[in-house]
Amino acid sequence: xxxxxVVRWIFEHALRNHASRPIVSREDDxxxxxxxxxxxxxxxxxxxxxxxxxxIRPGDRVASFGWNSHRHLELYFAVPMIGAVLHxxxxxxxxxxxxxxxxxxxDRLIFVDGxxxxxxxxxxxxxxxxxxxxVVMGPSSASLPDAQDYEAMxxxxxxxxxxxxxxxxxxxxxxxxxxxxxxxxxxVFTHRSTVLHAFAGGLADALGVRQRDTxxxxxxxxxxxAWGIPFLAPMVGAKLVMPGNRLDPASLIELIEGEGxxxxxGVPTVWLAVRDELExxxxxxxxxxxxxxxxxxxxxxxxxxLERRGIRTVHAWGMTEMSPIGTVSRVHADLEGEPWExxxxxxxxxxxxxxxxxxxxxxxxxxxxxxxxxxxxQLWVRGPAVTGSYYRTGAALPVFxxxxxxxxxxxxxxxxxxYLHIVDRSKDLVKSGGEWISSVDLENTxxxxxxxxxxxxxxxxxxxxxxxxxxxxxxxxxxxxxxPSLQAWLGERLVKWQIPDRVLFVDAIPRTxxxxxxxxxxRERYRDLLI
Ligand code: ADP
Numbered sequence: 065x066x067x068x069x070v071v072r073w074i075f076e077h078a079l080r081n082h083a084s085r086p087i088v089s090r091e092d093d094x095x096x097x098x099x100x101x102x103x104x105x106x107x108x109x110x111x112x113x114x115x116x117x118x119x120i121r122p123g124d125r126v127a128s129f130g131w132n133s134h135r136h137l138e139l140y141f142a143v144p145m146i147g148a149v150l151h152x153x154x155x156x157x158x159x160x161x162x163x164x165x166x167x168x169x170x171d172r173l174i175f176v177d178g179x180x181x182x183x184x185x186x187x188x189x190x191x192x193x194x195x196x197x198x199v200v201m202g203p204s205s206a207s208l209p210d211a212q213d214y215e216a217m218x219x220x221x222x223x224x225x226x227x228x229x230x231x232x233x234x235x236x237x238x239x240x241x242x243x244x245x246x247x248x249x250x251x252v253f254t255h256r257s258t259v260l261h262a263f264a265g266g267l268a269d270a271l272g273v274r275q276r277d278t279x280x281x282x283x284x285x286x287x288x289x290a291w292g293i294p295f296l297a298p299m300v301g302a303k304l305v306m307p308g309n310r311l312d313p314a315s316l317i318e319l320i321e322g323e324g325x326x327x328x329x330g331v332p333t334v335w336l337a338v339r340d341e342l343e344x345x346x347x348x349x350x351x352x353x354x355x356x357x358x359x360x361x362x363x364x365x366x367x368x369x370l371e372r373r374g375i376r377t378v379h380a381w382g383m384t385e386m387s388p389i390g391t392v393s394r395v396h397a398d399l400e401g402e403p404w405e406x407x408x409x410x411x412x413x414x415x416x417x418x419x420x421x422x423x424x425x426x427x428x429x430x431x432x433x434x435x436x437x438x439x440x441x442q443l444w445v446r447g448p449a450v451t452g453s454y455y456r457t458g459a460a461l462p463v464f465x466x467x468x469x470x471x472x473x474x475x476x477x478x479x480x481x482x483y484l485h486i487v488d489r490s491k492d493l494v495k496s497g498g499e500w501i502s503s504v505d506l507e508n509t510x511x512x513x514x515x516x517x518x519x520x521x522x523x524x525x526x527x528x529x530x531x532x533x534x535x536x537x538x539x540x541x542x543x544x545x546x547x548p549s550l551q552a553w554l555g556e557r558l559v560k561w562q563i564p565d566r567v568l569f570v571d572a573i574p575r576t577x578x579x580x581x582x583x584x585x586x587r588e589r590y591r592d593l594l595i
Contacts, residue, residue: 068232070255071144074262074299079105082275082301088323089134090308090315092179092202099134101298106223107134111142113221118173118197122147122228125238127171128286129153129162129180132306135201135214136285139175140294144236144255145227151238152286154248155180156577162187163194168456169238169250173197175214178204179309232256238455239288241384242578250455251384253289261387261449262295264418270392271327271356271380273302278323278351280305282316282330283359287578288388291329291356291380302327313341317349324351331359331579332366335377336518339369340541348373356380356392360580361486361504363511364412381414381486383472385462387449390423391415396481413483414476422446424469425478437479440487440500444469492583494523494533501533501562503583509557510535513550515543520573520581521564526594534593535564536586538573545569565594 078085083102090096099107120126126143128150130136143150151169153162162184166174174196176184181204188194188208198211232255240248253261265271271291273279279302281290289295297304305323307316316338319325335357342349355370358380367377382388393415395407417423425433425441433441446469454460463471475487487493487502494501503521510519517540523531539545547567554563568590574582 069259078298085301087304089306108141109225110218110221112225114217124148125151125171127151127174130177131309149235154577159187160190163191175199178202181206242576251451257449264420265292265389266296269394275301277326278303280325280328288384313337327354329356333579365512385451391484410483413485416482420447443472443474495531497529515545524594533564534566
């Protein structure tokens, strides 16, 4: 039957087939809300009624400004299912950027978590002529102009809604890239791409989430749909645990232990902090069988430390433009029974492609690179969950080739088993003389030093070599290390020209809103260091 692939499929399936499964959500004050998918369904219907009463029509954009919570999940379904588009706004934007984001998206109504209302207040102060109605979710110390209370809005509505038939090509969610390398660019996920992505990302060799799992997305719902978990978990009926605004390691560990989390997902920074806490308290997390880590490369030292505590890291790669999941690393059938070292090598790579991603890796002359795991080239992708354009973004256009493949901007290798390894972002590669140095490889080597917590490597202008690597390093708590000792330690592991010219120690490395190193800022800060 030619029926549209719309988000409502997932919603109605969850209500009919997984009605009793739980959704656990931590409120701003630390208390825990417990719902079932059946309760959730009634609340989504009430929210839809409230949206229509507020004048939201098909095609309108509605913003969310929130943590991972059951209310955010309700928005994820109610907004697209009435035909509107949910703009998941990055809560870590600077105050001046927040109103820009609302305006650029053309949001007609803005939902804000109570604990984040002060941030929106600060944003409004930078732009006094900005007027939009707000809905505040949960108690708040701030008072936004023209604001309604979320729960009061829902309470006035019936718990059934007559959902409209929608075109599967209509927009469901609008998300902006985290602007690690440039200005934010908006990507609209359609109903169709969202459903297809949930299926492909959910396969056993991809995220592999099952009904019996308890899933805790730490990766934010304000950034690429929390890697699809808000759709995947209801689809399979997994128990969902939403950590709210408490993302410190102790609070995450408490939820993992208390709720029996089996799968969690997030960027390396989060798990570096959790690892430190586990080591400090000599803890194990017996229920947690899988930690999906992506967004930036997994440092091997983190992988090994977690493995020692019985936690398997599943490395994943993707990007906003891909909805986001592109590859996931699981052991290939042909490598079963191989020595651990060999399996570890491939598990540290970014993984193998999910089924709805066509790909090619081309060298500078446009030739496909051999599958030798060594020769690097630019990665191009194509597929039903890859974006075809950016949303209203004047100058910045996605780059496509004649065959319709999208340029990811990532430089990578592919091996005989089909494992993708991201060498670097093309903008982050260090061009030293005639040689290219992978900032990621260098960071991973440095993070292997027992005193180092985190390291970011940037290429800085150099009169003789064009660029030379410089490492910005944050040490582990209580550790001491100086520049010459680290350089000497690296000298035993790297060839001479790969050793950073300078090592700069900082308390913390600046990050983007989603926890990636903000190398743009580091390059700016140290621009003339080597000149
Ligand atoms: P932004 O480009 O603003 O950071 P995205 O979150 O869409 O926004 O980032 C996608 C990029 O992040 C990828 O193109 C890649 O460079 C990087 N990335 C994502 N996952 C990984 C990973 N597992 N290893 C290395 N790099 C990664």
